[in-house]
Amino acid sequence: MKTIKLFLIFTGFLFFNSCNQEESQIQPVDDLTDQIGYWHNVAVASVFDNPVFTAALKAETLSSSAVRDMIMIELSKKDARLFDYETIRTELDWSDRILEEKEILNQPTSAYLRKKESPSVNFEAIFKYLHQTNVIGEGLAEKFIQLNKKVMLNEVSRQEIIKLCQQIENLPLSGRERSYVKVFNQVLRASDNYWGHAHAKIQSDRTVGIIWADAAGGLYGMLCGPVCSIIEAAMFSTLVAIQ
Numbered sequence: 001m002k003t004i005k006l007f008l009i010f011t012g013f014l015f016f017n018s019c020n021q022e023e024s025q026i027q028p029v030d031d032l033t034d035q036i037g038y039w040h041n042v043a044v045a046s047v048f049d050n051p052v053f054t055a056a057l058k059a060e061t062l063s064s065s066a067v068r069d070m071i072m073i074e075l076s077k078k079d080a081r082l083f084d085y086e087t088i089r090t091e092l093d094w095s096d097r098i099l100e101e102k103e104i105l106n107q108p109t110s111a112y113l114r115k116k117e118s119p120s121v122n123f124e125a126i127f128k129y130l131h132q133t134n135v136i137g138e139g140l141a142e143k144f145i146q147l148n149k150k151v152m153l154n155e156v157s158r159q160e161i162i163k164l165c166q167q168i169e170n171l172p173l174s175g176r177e178r179s180y181v182k183v184f185n186q187v188l189r190a191s192d193n194y195w196g197h198a199h200a201k202i203q204s205d206r207t208v209g210i211i212w213a214d215a216a217g218g219l220y221g222m223l224c225g226p227v228c229s230i231i232e233a234a235m236f237s238t239l240v241a242i243q
Helices: 002-019 029-048 051-059 064-078 085-101 111-116 123-132 138-152 158-170 175-195 204-224 226-241
Strands: none
Touching (some): 029 051, 029 204, 064 085, 085 204, 123 138, 138 204, 175 204
């Protein structure tokens, strides 16, 4: 019941904001792709540096949609034209279907657990889906899956995973693969800058998993463009950080 009430409050804020915004369009990819990491940090900071939202996150178990709405509300305050909710609603609805159908976000199995746990993220499913849809080749997908296993087994530090991911850019990649890898690494580095600092509200031994979640979310979100990349990266970050 608390979760429902909180979701309605966030939705109400979102509705109020959207009703008072002028009609807008998402900026072209070339204007925003190089800023995804920056805006990702703005989005994450708007949640985790906000005592009202951090208190809500501690008190409630939120769905991915509720977390995304929180992020969108805050981003729209920073740039109402760029982050116009109604403009990208179709893309986010499509994303929700893929996240569910491909089991990228796994909801707790019972009603009791849904009250206690947030959705978990299956990162390997992201890389497999990007390969299945011919966004990335089999070789790149396997590289991401191998690195994912290292992260899940806590076999790498923040510095090591950043270095390993940077080396991917030296591989023979298609033009599209290279653009996706650059976004992945951009978000990874930006996320490390945020979560790696002392002001971040998280235990240091969990940071690798969180910055990996951010980068994977940014990679997945690029299927719908840079705005969705920012939003999905911040959503994944929040879901993993609050677990």
